[in-house]
Amino acid sequence: MENFRNESDLLGTLPVPVNAYYGVQTQRAIDNFKISGQKLSSYPHLIRALAIVKKAAAKTNYELGLLEEPLYQKIAEVCDEIQFHEEFPIDMIQGGAGTSVNMNANEVIANRVLEKLGKEKGDYQYCSPNDHVNLSQSTNDAYPTSLKMALLSMNEELVEKLKKIVEAFRDKGKEFSSVIKMGRTQLQDAVPMSLGQEFEAFAATLEEDISKLNANANLFVEINMGATAIGTGLNAPVGYANLCAKNLAQLTGFSILSSPNLVEATPDTGSYVIYSSALKRLAVKLSKICNDLRLLSSGPRAGFFEINLPPMQPGSSIMPGKVNPVIPEVVNQVCYKVFGNDLTVTFAAEAGQLQLNVMEPVLSHAIMENINFLGNALDTLREKCIVGITANKDICLNMVRNSIGIVTALNPYIGYKNSTEIAKEALETGRSVYDLVLERGILSEERLNEILDPENMLKPHQPL
Structure with missing residues (x-):
């Protein structure tokens, strides 16, 4: 046991790796929740958001006279530099309404502060995860606030990726503006159009989702810091809620506001539901476009064969010469995953009872996974498919003439x-x-x- 230190909590004493910055409550979460295999360390946006929220809380406590300046400065310093992603090993899906996530952050910050003070890890009389880092807070306000800060940041990155693929489709629309082809309805010949019009339509439909994502993400700027356990603000000083929101706004650059009703805001998950719906809407459109790309490139002898997708890999272990539309196919599958995760968000949001929704961990995991999946899918589709598409102009024109x-x-x-x-x-x-x-x-x-x-x-x- 020489490689471990002992830490205690409500349930007793537990050995913790001696060099770990996390503590006993994180260790319990490691032991209890072996569920998804996806760790908190896989979501650096959330770790960074936790650090920013803890810094804003410490600044607010200092300004209200609850935290001495030297300790506040050390906590703030640690929050600024937090990069110990391996110190956040807990499973993303867990019981406890996010308590393990909150305490993981509290323990890592406290032990890093102790290290800077020249103290031993676990010597919490000098900097306590609960009494100092978590001062004037509860998991029930710190965790959802951190999640919202993470989602605001992740949305910005997703929108940038979306803008890039819109531009890629628009470039193809211009390139194919002179390629005449048949439009189709119900998979039957309809009337002529240009291939450029078809690709410009892809750009236009995805471009609509930029404003939808931003508008729905804007609901995350309203937070419940200062609510503490159920929204009454027990153990938080007068003025804490508004001042903490102000400090968080300065640290993040987002227009953060304190909710006008903290009792309502603490169990409310409406903002997650509507943002998840915007992700699903994007996935629906993206999947439809991929269906179209697979149809338009079908063949080469017995399909539409109006366009060529860049060949990515051999398509069969038995059929020589076959090349499959693997990039649209994988994006389709990502979209199906997004649909399922959106349903998870719906069930998790509905499951909230009384003054708290304890299902926020699976809700947060589903939304963040969807953002990551969609962002990767957008980049993959643009880089490995859209920019390399070419048109079979003669085939398109002959179909018009014979239609x-x-x-x-x-x-x-x-x-x-x-x-x-x-x-x-x-x-x-x-x-x-x-x-x-x-x-x-x-x-x-x-x-x-x-x-x-x-x-x-x-x-x-x-x-x-």
């Missing part, structure tokens, strides 16, 4: 009845709409060419 769908463009000139008869005959005989119109003498060749000029079919225009 029944171009008869729609003739409706205003020859009437619906004539158009229907020609479409029917074209389907039955395999002949082209173009040839049948000329054969029946309905339009002159010059007039027909003018109507079916691709430029006249890709946008609204006055009748010719």
